[in-house]
Amino acid sequence: MRTTSVGVFKIATKGPGDVSGLMRLIQQGTIDASSILAILGKTEGNGGVNDFTREYAVAALCNALAPKLALTPEAVEQRIAFVMSGGTEGVLSPHLTVFTRQQVETPPAGIAGKRLSIGMAQTRDFLPEELGRSAQIGETARAVEAAMADAGISDAADVHFVQIKCPLLTSERVEAATARGHKTATISAYSSMAYSRGASALGVAVALGEIASDIRDEDVLRRYDLFSKVASTSSGIELMHNVVIVLGNSGTSASEFEIGRAVMSDAIDAAAVTEALDSVGLGKQPEAGCELVNVFAKAEASPDGTVRGLRHTMLEDTDISSTRHARAAVGGLIAGLAGTSAVYVSGGAEHQGPAGGGPVAVIARLSG
Incomplete structure (x- = not known):
């Protein structure tokens, strides 16, 4: 191997x-x-x-x-x-x-246990009418499995973060589907970002056995009890397929780095961020020889309009989108706990962690 x-x-x-x-x-x-x-x-x-x-x-x-x-x-x-x-x-x-x-031919001295590994895969290009639906879920699940194999990871428990770049709809793409007699999940370009992110996240959950594979089109953006604890998906106009990056720990890796994770239950879940930091030796009492590299997290305004019973206005602000509010809030929380503002916080966490929360992963460099 x-x-x-x-x-x-x-x-x-x-x-x-x-x-x-x-x-x-x-x-x-x-x-x-x-x-x-x-x-x-x-x-x-x-x-x-x-x-x-x-x-x-x-x-x-x-x-x-x-x-x-x-x-x-x-x-x-x-x-x-x-x-x-x-x-x-x-x-x-x-x-x-x-x-x-x-x-590498020979692992460096001092490297023991499972260390950071990375794998990559891509889906085929999607038709506009497939975005946010079971086709995107199934193809994403297959790509996650391929990326795990590329990373040398066989146990889903060793996968700690799955980053996906996925497509969105434009008016031209909607019109192309309509011309062929098909309806898209939405005709709104902005809403399509959420559909694509959500379906991609459900694909991760299926691949890792976090949920069953019998997902229906109507479950996307509705069944928020279905989610992945490690998925991070981001929509963009620049592609029509999913790019899948799997990050985890593997015994086949001789890396200086290790990745750990936790799941935020809401946008102010400091305990989960601390848990993720602690999982790689960077908690309240950092282990000697551990150095923070980066924190990766998803952020979302809770769909019920509250955080721990208190009303928020992120979903009602017509000047600034809720994803921007969420990135700022979660970014500030993580920056304060991690001691750096150069952290990767992405907005829009549909089916990525529990509703209103999201996964958080930490990569650290270890001395040995």
């Missing part, structure tokens, strides 16, 4: 097109461009349908990496999994998290 070494690098950015930090690490030899498997980023757009900072960031990265890999920018986008999450409200700081993976 192959042994892999996974690297994780967090890089601050000055804007969605800023690739200078990544290029500097490549030039210094800290990162081997050929080993980059995935890049997750937070960009300072609005996180909505018209958030073009996501596409801009991917284009900038592909153009910068193309000569390093002797590929066209289009080929770079096929080779590396890019997931850009728009929206850095409140204290959230724009940044990139770069994941590398290389095969």
Whole structure:
């Protein structure tokens, strides 16, 4: 069985097109461009349908990496999994998290137990009428299983975070479906983001055995008792398939890093964040040799309009969308507990954790 070494690098950015930090690490030899498997980023757009900072960031990265890999920018986008999450409200700081993976002959001294592993897979392109429905759920489940195999993870309990970039509907895509005699789950581009995120999350839950596989179309965005504890899904206009990244711990990994997790029950669940930090030795009394790399979390305004019995106005604000409120609230909570505002908090947690809550995962570097 192959042994892999996974690297994780967090890089601050000055804007969605800023690739200078990544290029500097490549030039210094800290990162081997050929080993980059995935890049997750937070960009300072609005996180909505018209958030073009996501596409801009991917284009900038592909153009910068193309000569390093002797590929066209289009080929770079096929080779590396890019997931850009728009929206850095409140204290959230724009940044990139770069994941590398290389095969090693002999594990370094001091590496023992299960360590961070990463795997990637993609679904086929979806038809507009398949978004938010069972077709997207089933294809996502298969892609998660393929990504687990790619990561060398056989036990679902070792999967701690599944990041997915999924499509959304546009007026043109809705019209194309209608012309073929099909109805889409919604005709609203903004609402389609939630449908796509929700179906993708349910696909993760099916793949990991968190829920049964007999999900109906009408369960999406209705059966909130059905959810995944590790799914994080983000919609974008720039693709028509799902990109799936599985993060977990594996005995086949010789990485310096480890990932742990917990599940927030609501937007102010500090105990869950502390539990996730503690799972990798970074709790109230950090273990020697443990260093925080990044925190990944989902945020959502509770659908019943309350947090622990108290009314909130996130769902009623016509000036600012609820996902932006949620990112700011959860981002501030996690930043305060983690001691850094450069954390990856994504809005819209449909079927990602319990209603109003969401998964939170932490990656730490271990000294041995």
